[in-house]
Amino acid sequence: MALKGLDIFKLTPRTNCKECGNPTCMAFAMKVAQGTVQIEQCPHMSAEALAALGEATAPPMKSVKIGAGDAEYTIGGETVLFRHDKTFVSKNLIAVSVNAANADKTLPALAKIDYERISERMQVEIVNVEYTGDKGAFLEAVKKAAASGRALILEVSDASAAAEALALVKGGKAILNGASPENYKEFVEIAKAAGAVLGVAAPNLDALYDTVKAIEELDYKELVLDVGDASIKEAFANCVQIRRAALKDGDRSFGYPTLVNVKKLSGGCAHTEIALASLFTLKYASIVVLNEIGYEQALPLFGLRQNIFTDPQKPMTVEQGNYPINGATEASPCALTVDFALTYFIISGEIERSGIPTNLLIPDAGGYSVLTAWAAGKLSAGSIARFIKDQEIENKIKNRDLMIPGKVAVLKGELEESLPDWNIIVAPNEAVSLVKFLKERYS
Numbered sequence: 001m002a003l004k005g006l007d008i009f010k011l012t013p014r015t016n017c018k019e020c021g022n023p024t025c026m027a028f029a030m031k032v033a034q035g036t037v038q039i040e041q042c043p044h045m046s047a048e049a050l051a052a053l054g055e056a057t058a059p060p061m062k063s064v065k066i067g068a069g070d071a072e073y074t075i076g077g078e079t080v081l082f083r084h085d086k087t088f089v090s091k092n093l094i095a096v097s098v099n100a101a102n103a104d105k106t107l108p109a110l111a112k113i114d115y116e117r118i119s120e121r122m123q124v125e126i127v128n129v130e131y132t133g134d135k136g137a138f139l140e141a142v143k144k145a146a147a148s149g150r151a152l153i154l155e156v157s158d159a160s161a162a163a164e165a166l167a168l169v170k171g172g173k174a175i176l177n178g179a180s181p182e183n184y185k186e187f188v189e190i191a192k193a194a195g196a197v198l199g200v201a202a203p204n205l206d207a208l209y210d211t212v213k214a215i216e217e218l219d220y221k222e223l224v225l226d227v228g229d230a231s232i233k234e235a236f237a238n239c240v241q242i243r244r245a246a247l248k249d250g251d252r253s254f255g256y257p258t259l260v261n262v263k264k265l266s267g268g269c270a271h272t273e274i275a276l277a278s279l280f281t282l283k284y285a286s287i288v289v290l291n292e293i294g295y296e297q298a299l300p301l302f303g304l305r306q307n308i309f310t311d312p313q314k315p316m317t318v319e320q321g322n323y324p325i326n327g328a329t330e331a332s333p334c335a336l337t338v339d340f341a342l343t344y345f346i347i348s349g350e351i352e353r354s355g356i357p358t359n360l361l362i363p364d365a366g367g368y369s370v371l372t373a374w375a376a377g378k379l380s381a382g383s384i385a386r387f388i389k390d391q392e393i394e395n396k397i398k399n400r401d402l403m404i405p406g407k408v409a410v411l412k413g414e415l416e417e418s419l420p421d422w423n424i425i426v427a428p429n430e431a432v433s434l435v436k437f438l439k440e441r442y443s
Helices: 007-011 026-034 049-055 102-110 136-146 159-170 185-195 205-218 230-249 270-282 295-308 341-354 370-375 381-390 406-416 431-442
Strands: 063-066 073-078 093-098 114-117 120-121 124-132 151-155 174-177 197-200 221-224 258-261 287-291 323-325 334-336 356-364 401-404 423-426
Touching: 007 124, 049 334, 093 102, 093 136, 093 151, 093 295, 102 124, 102 136, 102 197, 114 295, 120 295, 124 136, 124 287, 136 151, 136 270, 136 356, 159 174, 159 185, 174 185, 185 197, 197 356, 205 221, 205 230, 230 258, 230 270, 270 287, 270 295, 323 341, 341 356, 370 406, 381 406, 401 406, 406 423
Parallel strands: 093 124, 093 287, 124 151, 151 174, 174 197, 197 221, 221 258, 258 287, 334 356, 334 401, 401 423
Antiparallel strands: 063 073, 114 120, 323 356
16 A cells, blocks of 8 residues: 555655755655655665655556557556546557457458547557467467567467467567466466566456465566456456455555456457447456457547546647648638537538538637637637737638637627738537538538
């Protein structure tokens, strides 16, 4: 469990603090306890004191790095059960399972799911390579998966196949998902030798806990906990109880990221798979393994993940600038809205539906909605005029029609004064009316 301020105070060296002159700096100790400063910032801390405090002040869930290079990710490190308490730390990762039979078909299809949404890249981050009994075929599948440039999970309980597969991807920080109460000693040695993360599974939660404790006694803590696939109910209960044990009870033996294989839980139903992936994105999988995923399923799943793993106190925004829609050119009219991501997606979607080429202008409005930005002074005639000047819109676009949201029609007069060369047009109050409005005006 994390130390309280008084505990840190007791371990602080008996040296006068340069800041306050006290024999021990209680203020600094309390800041460390609150997580606002790092204990290493104290110049008087000895190596022994740092070692004593290091693990105690670490998050109750260990952060684990997987993959390498551009495909390196951090999972775990969570400190709260609910995102309204505090922002979640590490987004969960999506994996797709392949084996020797379907690797040639599945791996190229993953390249189609690669797009950007609100400055975040959306793609399948991990390939889960499944051992189906033929070691030679498994190793070939591992080579193909490694060539995809993604992080890897090697789902294999055969020690010989595991060691040879890790040798093929040495330095890639793969997850070796195959340790169990029966083979954990051998698999710890294999994982240690390859520098891999070890996936641990067991028939039930008690056996999993005992196995993790035994692995920790072997001085290995680069772990991911597989919650099992006996049933949806059991997998969900295990996932929640593991997180609660670590975060609520301070039991660090369950303070590791979790893996949920919804491919095995879904019974072969693609719709059930996506539903379960959504469920475990919320509670509390660090890695979700799917059988396959198409663009139609990826878009809502990644959107949900982005909503969950962002700061609830900080609105998602799009970058300011000009967004040409429907093949808009310099001769196309302009529409303006705020940088609040939800507003942007609604407005851009309606413009796309209209089929009218339009330049959608997005100024910096503080991430607020239209009316809130106007009330806060973030969306005004002056700020819009500055945006058009700073972005050199007049040099890039010849059309001088500028549509503004109907809810801030009050800005029309001021904008006509600030932008005398522009034709200021008040658009409808509601986005749903944009399609008809644009078609009637520009068709």
